[in-house]
Amino acid sequence: xxxxxxxxxxxxxxxxxxxxxxxxxxxxxxxxxxxxxxxxxxxxxxxxxxxxxxxxxxxxxxxxxxxxxxxxxxxxxxxxxxxxxxxxxxxxxxxxxxxxxxxxxxxxxxxxxxxxxxxxxxxxxxxxxxxxxxxxxxxxxxxxxxxxxxxxxxxxxxxxxxxxxxxxxxxxxxxxxxxxxxxxxxxxxxxxxxxxxxxxxxxxxxxxxxxxxxxxxxxxxx
Amino acid sequence: xxxxxxxxxxxxxxxxxxxxxxxxxxxxxxxxxxxxxxxxxxxxxxxxxxxxxxxxxxxxxxxxxxxxxxxxxxxxxxxxxxxxxxxxxxxxxxxxxxxxxxxxxxxxxxxxxxxxxxxxxxxxxxxxxxxxxxxxxxxxxxxxxxxxxxxxxxxxxxxxxxxxxxxxxxxxxxxxxxxxxxxxxxxxxxxxxxxxxxxxxxxxxxxxxxxxxxxxxxxxxxxxxxxxxxxxxxxxxxxxxxxxxxxxxxxxxxxxxxxxxxxxxxxxxxxxxxxxxxxxxxxxxxxxxxxxxxxxxxxxxxxxxxxxxxxxxxxxxxxxxxxxxxxxxxxxxxxxxxxxxxxxxxxxxxxxxxxxxxxxxxxxxxxxxxxxxxxxxxxxx
Numbered sequence: 001x002x003x004x005x006x007x008x009x010x011x012x013x014x015x016x017x018x019x020x021x022x023x024x025x026x027x028x029x030x031x032x033x034x035x036x037x038x039x040x041x042x043x044x045x046x047x048x049x050x051x052x053x054x055x056x057x058x059x060x061x062x063x064x065x066x067x068x069x070x071x072x073x074x075x076x077x078x079x080x081x082x083x084x085x086x087x088x089x090x091x092x093x094x095x096x097x098x099x100x101x102x103x104x105x106x107x108x109x110x111x112x113x114x115x116x117x118x119x120x121x122x123x124x125x126x127x128x129x130x131x132x133x134x135x136x137x138x139x140x141x142x143x144x145x146x147x148x149x150x151x152x153x154x155x156x157x158x159x160x161x162x163x164x165x166x167x168x169x170x171x172x173x174x175x176x177x178x179x180x181x182x183x184x185x186x187x188x189x190x191x192x193x194x195x196x197x198x199x200x201x202x203x204x205x206x207x208x209x210x211x212x213x214x215x216x217x218x219x220x221x222x
Numbered sequence: 223x224x225x226x227x228x229x230x231x232x233x234x235x236x237x238x239x240x241x242x243x244x245x246x247x248x249x250x251x252x253x254x255x256x257x258x259x260x261x262x263x264x265x266x267x268x269x270x271x272x273x274x275x276x277x278x279x280x281x282x283x284x285x286x287x288x289x290x291x292x293x294x295x296x297x298x299x300x301x302x303x304x305x306x307x308x309x310x311x312x313x314x315x316x317x318x319x320x321x322x323x324x325x326x327x328x329x330x331x332x333x334x335x336x337x338x339x340x341x342x343x344x345x346x347x348x349x350x351x352x353x354x355x356x357x358x359x360x361x362x363x364x365x366x367x368x369x370x371x372x373x374x375x376x377x378x379x380x381x382x383x384x385x386x387x388x389x390x391x392x393x394x395x396x397x398x399x400x401x402x403x404x405x406x407x408x409x410x411x412x413x414x415x416x417x418x419x420x421x422x423x424x425x426x427x428x429x430x431x432x433x434x435x436x437x438x439x440x441x442x443x444x445x446x447x448x449x450x451x452x453x454x455x456x457x458x459x460x461x462x463x464x465x466x467x468x469x470x471x472x473x474x475x476x477x478x479x480x481x482x483x484x485x486x487x488x489x490x491x492x493x494x495x496x497x498x499x500x501x502x503x504x505x506x507x508x509x510x511x512x513x514x515x516x517x518x519x520x521x522x523x524x525x526x527x528x529x530x531x532x533x534x535x536x537x538x539x540x541x542x543x544x545x546x547x548x549x550x551x552x553x554x555x556x557x558x559x560x561x562x563x564x565x566x567x568x569x570x571x572x573x574x575x576x577x578x579x580x581x582x583x584x585x586x587x588x589x590x591x592x593x594x595x596x597x598x599x600x601x602x603x
Contacts, residue, residue: 055502055598076506082597083504094499097492098243103236107500110236111509113229155503 001031001194002052002163007061007071009047009219021047022058023219030212031162034185034195038205039216045198046167048216052196053086053165054078083108087156089166093148095140095155101127101147102136105154112159119158126154130184146177153184164188166197170204178203185209230516233509237516251482252525258478259529259577260536261471266573267537268545269464271564276456279394280449284421285430287319287447288437296445301415303441310436312429318417320406324371324399329360335399337406339421348402350384356396358386373409381405467545482581489588497589501597510593511586518585522578529577530570538563 009022022044029035029052037045050056051063054070057078063071070081087108095104105123127136130150135143140151149169156164170178178201186209189195199205205213215222241248288307290297304318320337338345346352353363363369363383370380387395407414422437424430434446489497497510505513536542 050598056596079501079504079506079597088502090502094495094502096496096499099239103239107236108503108505110232111229111505113225113227113232116228116232116235119232159504 001066002029002196003062003064004028004048004052005062005064007048007051007058007063009044009051009056010059013059021219022051024061025216025219025221027214027221029194029196031194032189032192033211034189034197034209035212035214036205036210037196037198037216038200038213039222040200042218043216044219045216047219049165049167049196049198053088053163054082055088083112083159083161085162087159087161087164089149089152089156089164089169091168091171093152093172095148095151097141098139100137101132101140101143101151101154104140104151105158107158108155109158123154123158126157127151130154145172146180149173149177149181150184157188163194163196166195168198168201170199170201175203182207182209230512233513234516234520237513237520240513241517241520248521252521252528254478255482255522255525255577255581256528256532258475259526259573260532261474262468262577263530263533263573264536264542264545265464265467265471266569267533267565268542269460270566270569271537271562273457273460274564275562276460277453280453280456283449283452285424285427285449286422286434286437288420288422288441289445289447290419290441291443291445296419298412299417299420301413304417304420306441307420307437310433310440312424312426312433313422314425315421315423317421319419319421320403320412321418322406322410326371331360331397333357333397333399335401335406335409337403338400344385344387344400346384346400346402346405348404349380349382350401351381351405352385352387352398352400353383354387354395354398355389355392357399358383371409373411375411379405379409479580483584489592494592497592498597501593507590507593511589514589514593515582515586518582519578522581526574526578530573534563534565 004025004027007022007025008020011019011021025044025048037048039045047056051058051071058071061071062069065081065085070078073081096107099107102120102123105126106119109119109122124133124136127133127150130153132147132150132154135147140148143151149172153164156166169181173181182204185195185197185207189209189211197204204210288299290299290303299318304316307313307316317339319339322335324333324335325331326333344352351369358364361369363386365383365385367383368380369383370378372378381401387398387400401409406412422433424433430448430450434448437444437446500510500513501507536544
C-alpha cells in the first residue's frame with residue numbers, strides 16, 4: 001500500500017548544523033497490517049512517520065501511496081491526502097485544551113464541510129466505542145492520560161482513514177493503560193485498518209497484534 | 223455551495239468554542255472595543271443629527287436677512303429704510319422684524335424677545351406672552367401665570383403667560399419670549415417705524431447671491447446675511463465641536479489601537495501550538511486563516527453592533543448625556559430636546575471601515591505567518 005524508495009531527509013540543510021535524519025530508507029508497508037517502526041531515540045522513526053503520513057516531504061527519494069507518487073505534491077494536495085487517508089495519534093496526544101472531548105474529536109472533519117449532525121453522531125459513537133461516552137462533554141485537560149489517548153484515537157478515526165499512524169503511543173502510559181491501548185489496536189486491526197506505529201516499548205513491539213517490526217538505527221533500516 | 227456553508231458554519235462553531243475558552247480576556251476586549259465604537263458613534267450620530275436638525279429649523283427661515291450697520295455694529299433699521307429697498311426683482315416679500323435681548327437678573331440668563339411675523343399661527347394678544355419651554359421650566363411658569371420684567375428704562379411690565387412653546391421646537395425656542403408688536407415697542411421704547419432687521423424671501427435660490435449683491439450696492443450701510451451662510455456657520459461650529467471631542471477621545475482611541483493590535487497580533491506559544499495541531503490533523507493553511515478571520519470578524523462585528531446600538535440609544539433616547547456640554551454648547555436656559563433619529567449610511571460605513579477592518583487584518587496577518595509553518599513541527603514537540 002505504501003512504498004518508500006531511497007528516502008533521505010535532512011534538517012537545516014546547507015547550514016553548519018545540517019543533520020541527516022534519514023539515510024536512504026526503502027521499504028513497503030502492507031495494507032490491513034500492523035507495522036511497528038522500532039529503534040532508539042534519534043533513529044529516524046518519527047521522521048519517517050511524518051514523511052509517510054504526508055506531514056513532511058523527503059529531501060530526496062520517493063513515497064508512493066497505492067501506486068501514486070506523493071513525495072513531490074504541493075502542500076495543499078498533501079493536506080487533502082492526509083485528512084482522508086491518515087489519522088494521527090501523537091505521542092503527547094496534542095489535544096486542544098479548553099475544548100471538550102467531543103469537540104476535539106470533531107476537529108479534523110471541520111474543513112471538510114460535511115453535515116454537522118452526522119459528524120457529531122459519528123464522533124459520539126466513536127467515543128462510545130472507546131468507552132468514553134460519559135466523558136464526551138468533559139474538557140480534555142480534566143481527563144486522565146489513558147482517556148486523553150482514547151480521545152486522540154477517536155479524533156484520528158473521525159474521518160474514517162485507511163491508515164492509522166501512532167507515534168510512540170505507549171510512551172506516556174503505564175503498563176495497564178498500554179495493554180488497554182493494545183486491545184484497541186487489536187480491534188482496529190480486526191476491522192481491517194492499516195496501522196503504522198513507532199515504539200521502542202517491548203510491550204508493543206513483542207505484542208502479537210503487531211504483524212511486522214522494522215528496526216531502525218541512525219536513519220537506516222537494520 | 224452547501225459544503226462551503228457547512229464548512230463556514232463549522233469554522234464559526236469552532237471559533238466560538240475557542241473564544242469561550244478565554245472568556246475573561248475576550249469579554250474584556252469586546253467591552254473595551256465596544257466602548258470605543260460607542261464613543262465614536264455617539265459623536266458622529268449626535269453631530270450629524272444636530273446638523274440635520276439645524277438645517278430643518280433653518281429651512282423655513284428667510285433666505286436673506288438685512289442688518290444695518292453703524293460703525294461696524296448692528297444697529298436699528300430706521301423708518302423709510304424698507305421703502306428704500308424698493309422693488310428688487312426676485313424678492314417675494316420684505317418684512318421688518320422686531321427682536322431683542324433681555325437680561326433676567328433673577329436667572330442670570332438672557333432671553334430673546336421677539337414679535338412673531340404677521341400671519342404667524344401664534345401672535346399673543348396685548349399684555350400676553352408665549353414663552354419657551356426652558357424658560358417656563360426655570361421660572362416655574364404655566365399658562366395663566368403672570369411674570370414681570372423690568373425694562374431697560376426701569377419700568378416694570380407685567381405679562382400673562384398665554385402659552386408655552388411646544389417642546390419639539392426647544393432647540394431654537396428655549397429662551398424665547400413671543401409678544402405683540404405694541405408691547406415690544408413699549409418695553410424696549412422703540413419708536414414706530416424702527417425695526418431690528420429686515421427679512422427678505424427669495425423664490426429662486428440661484429438668485430439669492432445676486433439679490434444680496436444688489437442690496438449691498440443699494441444700501442452701503444447694510445449687511446445682507448444669507449441663510450446658506452448661517453447654515454455653514456452652524457456646520458463649522460458643529461464640525462469644530464466634533465473635532466474637539468474627537469481630539470479628546472484620540473488618546474483613548476490610540477490606547478485601544480495599541481491594546482487591540484497587541485491582543486490581536488500577538489500569538490501566544492499555546493496558540494502557535496494549536497495551529498500546529500490543526501495543520502497536523504488535516505487543516506489547510508487557508509482553513510486556519512479563515513478560522514482566525516472569523517475570530518477577528520466575530521469580535522469586531524459584535525463590538526461594532528454593541529457599540530453602535532448603545533450609541534444610538536445614548537444619543538436618541540438619553541439625549542447624549544455624556545457629550546451634551548461640549549457638543550450642544552453651554553447656557554443657563556439649557557434646551558431639553560430629543561433629536562430626531564438620523565443615521566447616515568456613509569458615516570456608518572466609515573466607522574465600520576476604521577474599526578472592524580483594521581482589527582480583522584490585525585488578527586489574520588500573524589496567523590498567516592504561523593499557519594505556513596510545517597505541519598510536522600507538532601510531531602517534534
